Amino acid sequence: MLYALCFLLFMIGLYCVVVKKNLVKIVIGLAIMEYAVNLFLIMLGYRVGGTAPIIGRGDIQAGVDHVAAHFVNNAVDPLPQALVLTSIVISLGSLALLISICIRIYDKYGTFDITEIRRLRG
Amino acid sequence: MSRALPAFVVVPLVAAFLLPVLGSKGKAAATLLANLVTIALLALAVACVGHSGVYEVGTWPSHIGIVLVLDGLTSLMLLAVNVVSAAAMLFSVRYMEQYTAKPKYLSLFLLMVAGMNGVVITGDIFNLFVFLEIASIASYALVGFGCEHEELEASFKYMVLGSVASSLILLGIALVYGNTGALNMAYTAKVIQQTGINAGLAFAMSLFIVGFGLKAALVPFHAWLPDAHPSAPAPISAMLSGVLIKALGIYALSRLVFNVFGVSIPVSWVLIALGVLSMVVGVFLAVGQWDFKRLLAYHSISQMGYVVLGIGLGALILAQGGNPLWASLAILGGLFHLVNHAVFKSLLFLTSGSVEMATGTRQLKQMGGLVERMPYTRTACTIASASIAGVPPFNGFWSKLILVIAAVQAGFFGLAAVTVLVSLVTLLSFLKVQRYVFLGELPEELQDTRESKDSMLIAMLFLAALCLLMSLLILVPSLRVAVLQPAVDVLVEGVNHSIRVANL
Numbered sequence: 001m002l003y004a005l006c007f008l009l010f011m012i013g014l015y016c017v018v019v020k021k022n023l024v025k026i027v028i029g030l031a032i033m034e035y036a037v038n039l040f041l042i043m044l045g046y047r048v049g050g051t052a053p054i055i056g057r058g059d060i061q062a063g064v065d066h067v068a069a070h071f072v073n074n075a076v077d078p079l080p081q082a083l084v085l086t087s088i089v090i091s092l093g094s095l096a097l098l099i100s101i102c103i104r105i106y107d108k109y110g111t112f113d114i115t116e117i118r119r120l121r122g
Numbered sequence: 123m124s125r126a127l128p129a130f131v132v133v134p135l136v137a138a139f140l141l142p143v144l145g146s147k148g149k150a151a152a153t154l155l156a157n158l159v160t161i162a163l164l165a166l167a168v169a170c171v172g173h174s175g176v177y178e179v180g181t182w183p184s185h186i187g188i189v190l191v192l193d194g195l196t197s198l199m200l201l202a203v204n205v206v207s208a209a210a211m212l213f214s215v216r217y218m219e220q221y222t223a224k225p226k227y228l229s230l231f232l233l234m235v236a237g238m239n240g241v242v243i244t245g246d247i248f249n250l251f252v253f254l255e256i257a258s259i260a261s262y263a264l265v266g267f268g269c270e271h272e273e274l275e276a277s278f279k280y281m282v283l284g285s286v287a288s289s290l291i292l293l294g295i296a297l298v299y300g301n302t303g304a305l306n307m308a309y310t311a312k313v314i315q316q317t318g319i320n321a322g323l324a325f326a327m328s329l330f331i332v333g334f335g336l337k338a339a340l341v342p343f344h345a346w347l348p349d350a351h352p353s354a355p356a357p358i359s360a361m362l363s364g365v366l367i368k369a370l371g372i373y374a375l376s377r378l379v380f381n382v383f384g385v386s387i388p389v390s391w392v393l394i395a396l397g398v399l400s401m402v403v404g405v406f407l408a409v410g411q412w413d414f415k416r417l418l419a420y421h422s423i424s425q426m427g428y429v430v431l432g433i434g435l436g437a438l439i440l441a442q443g444g445n446p447l448w449a450s451l452a453i454l455g456g457l458f459h460l461v462n463h464a465v466f467k468s469l470l471f472l473t474s475g476s477v478e479m480a481t482g483t484r485q486l487k488q489m490g491g492l493v494e495r496m497p498y499t500r501t502a503c504t505i506a507s508a509s510i511a512g513v514p515p516f517n518g519f520w521s522k523l524i525l526v527i528a529a530v531q532a533g534f535f536g537l538a539a540v541t542v543l544v545s546l547v548t549l550l551s552f553l554k555v556q557r558y559v560f561l562g563e564l565p566e567e568l569q570d571t572r573e574s575k576d577s578m579l580i581a582m583l584f585l586a587a588l589c590l591l592m593s594l595l596i597l598v599p600s601l602r603v604a605v606l607q608p609a610v611d612v613l614v615e616g617v618n619h620s621i622r623v624a625n626l
Contacts, residue, residue: 033289
């Protein structure tokens with residue numbers, strides 16, 4: 001169910017990219033798509049009632065085997081979180097570039113409307 | 123040799139961030155440094171041929187950490203990427219003088235090289251995505267480097283489609299992780315081999331086909347390429363058409379299809395359909411173009427079709443359990459055409475840059491008679507045109523011949539006929555280029571056109587010589603066994619290859 005909602009969010013982003021005529025709205029659509037993918041990644045590693053995947057210094061005193069068993073049984077998967085962190089940084093880079101290109105286009109054409117920005121054809 | 127693998131990423135990455143520090147005064151130093159980096163990488167790529175191995179980043183064992191893998195296909199792609207980048211960088215020395223902010227251009231260029239090398243050497247799916255984005259973001263910025271109306275528009279279009287593609291690929295990667303619990307290509311391959319393809323993985327595969335298809339500009343997804351490639355500065359067009367669409371699109375897709383998911387009949391048919399569509403649609407759109415670089419860009423789509431057709435045909439024969447000999451022949455044709463296209467298409471874009479710099483125009487109708495003024499550029503352009511059209515004895519002829527033979531042997535006579543037909547139309551459109559650019563009357567305003575000098579000339583002649591010499595790769599058995607055959611074997615062996623290399 002949650003996965004379906006996440007996919008719906010992705011499709012909303014894609015719809016926005018395909019249908020909207022305003023450059024900034026297209027960029028917003030791309031951002032929504034990226035958020036949907038990040039959300040999906042986080043959900044992959046989530047477990048209901050899970051703990052943060054951190055082993056504190058105090059926990060070790062209970063015995064290594066016990067801590068490891070507790071960790072495996074209760075902690076959420078940390079790998080998708082690391083992936084999302086990377087992916088957020090990447091999308092920050094590409095969104096910053098997109099927005100700066102939008103600003104330069106506005107300087108040149110004086111509009112954000114893609115139907116008026118059509119010098120290339122063929 | 124696998125110990126040297128990180129250098130392919132680290133060296134250009136460090137240099138890319140070092141160059142802007144030199145500032146505007148150190149322009150000559152920056153240019154020299156950038157050229158040294160690309161030439162050193164080329165030497166390293168040549169040294170890697172024939173070696174194989176796995177490098178564990180940070181000595182983490184391969185099921186936890188990231189691995190870099192050197193095998194036949196990787197070394198072939200490294201060779202293609204670094205040959206083209208060395209030539210394009212050499213060409214930029216003089217060509218980029220007409221732009222301001224050359225050090226920024228050089229550092230973006232090196233960033234793109236680092237990303238492409240990373241995509242090719244990585245053995246981890248998420249790591250592949252990261253390098254893919256590094257190369258893509260650098261290329262978005264480079265397409266819009268001129269900051270004029272057309273460049274910005276093309277760059278925006280490219281960036282939107284590229285970002286959609288990246289999101290689709292990342293979603294596919296998330297699905298693969300969710301279904302297999304691994305990101306390492308070899309582990310993923312092993313899990314998929316044991317459990318088979320379920321619905322989630324099939325959906326991931328279709329996302330990968332669309333995502334990498336967008337990056338490779340195969341026909342239903344090609345809308346950005348004819349705008350983006352001509353808008354970039356000429357050496358960047360050469361890089362984009364020559365290697366970027368291959369490393370980010372075709373290489374990554376075939377790595378996943380063959381070595382991670384394993385070949386299957388539906389996927390093979392999709393690849394063949396995409397290949398044939400790209401070939402036919404690309405070439406017919408190209409014939410009608412009057413903008414030199416736009417015409418070349420459409421031909422890139424068409425020629426990528428040949429590569430995908432060869433790889434798809436090989437996958438189909440393997441999936442149907444046919445004779446592996448014909449499968450490896452089809453894949454050999456595809457991969458050989460991939461490296462050939464890297465060389466002759468980048469040469470064509472460099473000559474178009476040379477012509478544009480000398481005449482100030484890209485419109486074919488405004489040129490003519492340049493054969494007297496630019497004899498060397500003309501020679502290079504003719505050699506590259508003959509290669510792309512498949513005229514013997516140039517390299518393009520051999521790869522197309524192999525594809526036709528493989529198609530006939532596998533019983534696809536229609537495909538063989540289409541391949542030959544597309545090749546003829548290609549020849550036609552390059553006769554048009556020769557006729558309008560180099561032959562005919564020299565217009566009044568182009569009387570004082572001059573031949574391009576030193577570094578541009580060396581880069582073009584280097585690639586032109588390669589167009590001739592690369593025929594030897596297929597004709598001399600020892601060279602074929604050393605360079606091409608290992609790459610073909612990687613794909614033919616498929617899933618078992620990645621499992622064997624990772625020692626699972």
